[in-house]
Amino acid sequence: MTTTRSLYRRLRSTYLWFTAGFGCFLVALAVLEQEGMPRQWIGYLFMLGTIVLYATIGVLSRTSNVLEYYVAGRRVPALFNGMATAADWISAASFISLAGGLYLRGFDGLAYIMGWTGGYVLVALLIAPYLRKFAQYTIPDFLAARYDGGDGGRAVRLLAVAATIAVSFIYVVAQIYAVGLIASRFTGVDFSVGIFLGLASILVCSFLGGMRAITWTQVAQYIIIVVAFLIPAMWLAVKHSDNPVPQLAYGKLLSRLSAREAVLQQDPREAQVRDAFRQKATEYDERLRQLPVSWEVGRIEAQRHLDRIKQRNASLLEIRAAERALIAYPKNVDEASREWTEARDQYLARAEPLTPHAQPYPGTPEQSDIKRNNFLALVFCLMLGTAGLPHILMRSYTTPSVEDTRVSVFWTLFFILLIYLTIPALAVLVKYDIYHALVGSDYAHLPNWVSYWANVDKVNPLLSIADINHDGVVQLAEIGIDGDVLVLATPEIAGLPYVISGLVAAGGLAAALSTADGLLLAISNALSHDVYYKLVDPTASTQKRVTISKLLLLAVAFIAAYTASQKPADILSLVGAAFSLAGSTLVPALVLGVFWKRANHYGALAGMTTGFCLCVYYMVHTNPVLGGSAAGQWLHIAPISAGIFGVPAGMLAMAIVSLATPAPAHRIASMVDYIRAPEQ
Incomplete structure (x- = not known):
């Protein structure tokens, strides 16, 4: 106890000095900006x-001790474990994409807030304290011991490992994608180069010191995250409401x-732009019907077209544009079908009338019912998925006792809510600013941040504004904005100094790196x-065990970085898939393993x-990106x-098979009684 208190006091002093520094x-950077330092240098x-800071912590925390490398020596004080877990939890999806999702979806985006926050309550009530009492290293460790059917839990362990890898890999690709997005915007390097620059920072911490280095780095990262997120939000709140x-x-x-919104809904120029998008969608629909001709x-x-402009000695710029258009043209009929379908759907989406931000489940009664059901289904999946995420559950092993784990979960919820209640x-603050300051402005005087973000990714633009109706005035329907841009661009939208843009980028980087x-x-x-x-x-x-872990970490990191460089999907979509897989595969075994003694390894x-197979089948069968069709939903x-x-199917299959096969051994039932018994 004395050692724990001493460590707590030392950590408190260290991180107070860090915050002040x-x-x-x-x-200092704000002063340098005022003195004329170029933005790129900031x-x-x-x-x-920030990367040097994380690397320094990683070097100072390096270890080859198994207990330190896997679970930080089981001595992390509850308050600091709460901060580290919050940083682990506040991923790129939370920091970068969630406010953007709410901006684009309005009320429907609240499903993420409700699901993820409620999910952590489930972690506190259903799983975390019991895992800590079992005192193992990994989630497959717990499942293998709990469902030992005489083979040492070998089969269950392998399935749990496969699920851990599948869920975590999808999730980590989303984080590394965010690292590339931030690095490319704020350093000017290519997106793929930015990914591997961020990867170097990730590896220094996790490679050298394992859980010990990650824990102390994540505490520092949380401080950066909360400062970076709150300052722009508070500034906008003062700007628009005092x-x-x-x-x-x-x-x-x-x-x-x-x-x-009511004014914009009645604006005839808005309707004109949406009609133009609808016409574009009709043209693509016609092309699709006439394939392959x-x-x-x-x-x-x-x-x-390329031959004609060459013959009339057009400018080099025109020739290059025609050449790029020919190169970008679909290479075959299948590619054309895929690209034109995507373009048609995008135009149809932009042709949709404006949906009020606060209106739940808009549309006809049938559409409203579908949206409500999807809202509730997403909340359910995010809650259950949270309770099955291996990298979050691992943190329950790092505290000194079960009591500390419970207290740690309280602090985690507190630190998460500081961000989640602000999102x-x-x-709303950013949407209000854009609807008043940007919509209705002159195309000849667009703010600088528009061109900055429009040029970050020229292949798949993160921001586009085009004068569709040629009236020289920006209409709301003419603004195409990617949800992943919103938070990173908020300081510029709000008119804050560029140093705050750098701070927000550092916060987004910290969120992505901590989770990765x-x-x-x-x-x-x-x-x-x-x-x-x-x-x-x-x-x-x-x-040897620690060395093997480090080598495997390197291999997985580079595979994930390569996958992220292919830009497989937006961040929220990737993360959402990971939650459904985690809930379907791990949650039934974890929850029934704690609360039902009759559950066995069969x-x-x-x-x-x-749970896993049904979840994967449904995703593949219904997701057009994976070759499926929405018609199969x-x-x-x-x-x-x-x-x-997937979750009910997994629960039902587990219950039926457990009841149809012999009960687990007496020692397994005793183990369940032990982990559920109150702490003395």
């Missing part, structure tokens, strides 16, 4: 400064935003501890397999909510 760093200093508390300004501005005609026309307010560290460690530990040590070489020395195998449930079918 970080504040001085911000002030971006470099933020990126370099109230520095975003959550209080939120309600006042929502009514004003609704009034502005339309593809061949279009290819010939693109070649003839809906920030979405935990995910990569969860994958490498599952492979090294649960596969190599437990199944391949049980006599391996502790040094049931666990059946439940995990059924059950009850009109979107593929991101596949867990609504």
Whole structure:
């Protein structure tokens, strides 16, 4: 106890000094900006400064001790474990994408807030304290011991490892994608180069010091995250409502935003732009109906256009544009079908009438019912998925006792809510600013941030504004904005100094890196501890086990970075898939393993397999990106909510098979009694 208190006091002093130093760093950069330092250099200093900080913590925390590498020596004080877990939890999806999702979806975006926050309550009530009492290293460790059917839980362990890798890999790809987005915007490097620059920072912490280095780094990252997120939100709250508390300004501005939306809904110029998008969608629909003839005609026309401008000695710029158009033209009929379908759907989406931000489930009664059901299904999947995320559950092993784990969960919820209660307010504040300051402005005087973000990714633009109706005035329907841009661009939208833009980028980077560290460690530990040590070489020395874990971590990190460089999907879609998989595969086995003594290893195998297979089948069968079709949806449930079918199926399969097969051994029942017994 004395050692724990001493460590707490030392950590408190260290991080107070860190916070003060970080504040001085911000002030110094603000002064340098006023003195004329180029913006790009400020971006470099933020990126370099934070990465050097994380690398320094990683080097100072390096270890080859198994207990320290896997679970930080089980001595992290509850308050600091709460901060570290919050940083682990507040991923790129939360920091970068969630406010953008609320901006684009309005009320429907609240499903993420409700699901993720409610999910952490489930972690506190159903799983975390019981895992800590069991005192193992990984989630497959717990499941293998709980469902030992005489083979040492070998089969269950392998399934749990496969689920851990699948869930964590999808999730980590989203984080690394965010790293590339931030690095490319604030340093000017190519998106793919930015990914590998961020990867270097991830590896220094997780590779050298495992959970110990990650924990102390994540505490520092949380401080950066909360400062970076709150400052722009508070500034906008003061700017538009004279109230520095975003959550209080939120309600006042929502009514004003609704009034502005009503004006825009009646604007004939808005309707004109949406009609133009609808016409574009009709043209693509016609092309799709006339395939393969339309593809061949279009290819010939693109070649003839290039030949014509060459013959009339057009400018080099025109020739290059025609060449790029020919190169970008679909290479075959299948590619044309895919690209034109996507373009048609995008134009149809932009042709939709404006939906008021606060209106739940808009549309006809049938559409409203479908949207409501999808909202509830997504909340369910995110809640259950949270309770099954391996990198979050691993943190319950790092505290000194079960009591500390419970207290740690309280602090985690507190630190998460500081961000999550601000996110809906920030979405409204930014939307209010754009609807008043940008919409209706002159195209000849667009703010600088528009061109900055329009040029970050020229292949798939994150922001586009085009004068569709040629009136020289920006209409709302003419603004195409990616949800992943909104938070990063907020300081520029709000008119804040560029140093705050760098701060927000550092916060987004911290959110992505902190989660990526935990995910990569969860994958490498599952492979090294649960596969190599437990199944391949049980006599391996502790040094060898840690070395194997580090090598596997390197391999997984580079595979994930390569996958992220292919830009497989937006961040929220990737993360949503991970939650459905985690809930469908791991939650039935974890929850029934704690609360139902009759559950056995046959049931666990059946439940995990059924949940995983059904979830994957539904995603593949209904997601157009994976080759499926929305026509195959059950009850009109979107593929991101596949867990609504996978979790009950896994629970049911586990219950039926457990009851149909012999009960587990007496020692397994005694184990369940032990982990559920109150602490003395």
